Amino acid sequence: MVSAGRKWKLASRMIAILVFVFLIGPIFAIIPLSFNGGSILAYPLDGLSLKWYAKVLDTPRWWTAISNSVLVGTATVALATPLGTLAALGLSRSNFIGKALLTALLMSPMIVPTIITAVGIYFYFAPLGLANTLTGLVLAHTALAVPFVLVTVSAALSKFDRTLLRAGASLGAAPLSTFRRVTMPIIMPGIASGAIFAFTTSFDEVVVAIMLTGPAQRTLPRELLSGTRENLDPTVMAVATVLIAVSAVLLLLLTLIQHKARKLTQKQR
């Protein structure tokens, strides 16, 4: 019986390890292809070269896409972060019938299939002249991104010890100053995490971008999609690699922030 248990455990471990390889493998497998000296997307590499990156930088189309993506991502963060933070603060300090329903509704852009959001917003924006504008894209991305801010700030608030607020008040601090000097520093990691989530949501989003952008508003994922479908070459892999690098840096940043936040709450207690 013991050996049967061992076998089970061994098989389970093997599968788990293969799953981790399966998860990370494809991402790492395409990165070297962007440094290929030749133009074929297969191994072995035909020498190493940065020429595909140079080609991306030499193409105005990619430049437009990069600047559109950064612009839209930044504007989305600027809108979604305050909207989500205020709502999280509001929900945490109130209690009413239907609060759970309201919360579920405010989170729903995260769950509703993006194609539905994209098509719905397209039908709605087209008559308003907001289709094929960056403004329209920012508004749509903000709707998609705001639940993530709500989640991260709410999570930070739920760990936060309310007696601190009363302590602040009993020591004579005005509500606003308690907020600024007690609440803000504690939920700051939550807000920062939310902002990172918001940026990623916008920066990686392609389905809404298909519906809401014309040639002049194309974002990086939108160009990447065209490249993948029409002309799959190492420049596409170079852009994909850049997107992977951005994701990795943001994930690392997020991990660091959450690590620090955990230390902070531990100190508090």
Next chain:
Amino acid sequence: MSVFSFKRSIGGLLLVLPLVLFLGLVFFAPLAGMLGLSILDKELREVLPRTVATLEHWDGGGTPPDSAYEAVVRDLFDARQTKTAGMAARRVGYHDNGLRSVITGTARALPKNISGVADWKETLVAADQSWASSGIWQAIYRSSGPVSDFFLLSAIDLRRDATGAMHRANNEGLYVNVLLRTFVIALTVTLICLLLALPTAELLASAGATASSLLMLVLLLPLWTSVLVRSAAWLVILQTNGVVNQALMKLQLIAEPLALVYNRTGVLIALTHILLPYAVLPLYGVMKSLPKNQMLAASSLGAGPVEAFFRIYLPQIAPGVSAAGLLVFILALGYYITPLLLGGAGDQLLPFYIAYNTTQSINWGLASALGSILLVATVLLYFAYVRLVGVERIGLG
């Protein structure tokens, strides 16, 4: 409860208000609009207002009232000037594709000047013979809106005939097949994900702190990488001369490259890759909360590993399994880009047809009807999910 005074609640609601307004305008209004478009049917009414008005009192049988002929001539004469006859033709064409040309043809064939027309019926029938029979009139009558179940029925391959009875549409069950395919693929991906996620989450939960945080990064990096990049990566890896085929041939496991993309296999592999982290994370959460030595206790009391797994472990992680499964299933219904890049024509899911009818065939009514079906299915499952896990745990952390 004491911290939640009435005054605080009002203040709190004021803070939520900006987001409620924003999402109301930018998210919920568009969704409501899409639901509306699935039942609104105004195209014909806008192009042929007089015709629709005269047919309002018709009973739909035999030939229409005499005034209708004049109405059609005047409406199509105007439509020719404003170049909107194509719109009306398109809408009539949804009803019966063969009648499309009757509208456009008549609009072209009408005389240059209709102020001197004495016999409207003769003029109209001279422009196109079809106006003498009832088919085209039925089509206009049935398509005149302003609301109808036409698009919703089309989304499940049904249509009404002249008497209003429902029949199977003549499209080889296209959309019912799409709905079934979407359901089957989502279910398959969910089952694969759960099977793979169980051992993976178990390893994560039982590994030491350092190993566990490292593995967590390995799990989160794909989750953070855009779906588009991951789909493109799979396309490159799985293609005929891609990494996977190269490796299998080098190992002499296969002689010819396998067809792994532009088919069901490619879609299943990539969707599993994309959704697996969503299955692992909730399972990991549940497993982490279980006391470590429970299984040891079970085996010391004489339970074999299989028995201990089914009687002790599984019942406790069951809520996690259903939460993970439900979440993966909901998400799997909505992917557009992944099947687009990795599937063939027969592997496209509901989102593809929503996009196709929006941008290619420009049938917004049908796109909205298909979208409404997907939206309603998602919302129902979402509420089941919220009930299961609790609203404060929707966030995936």
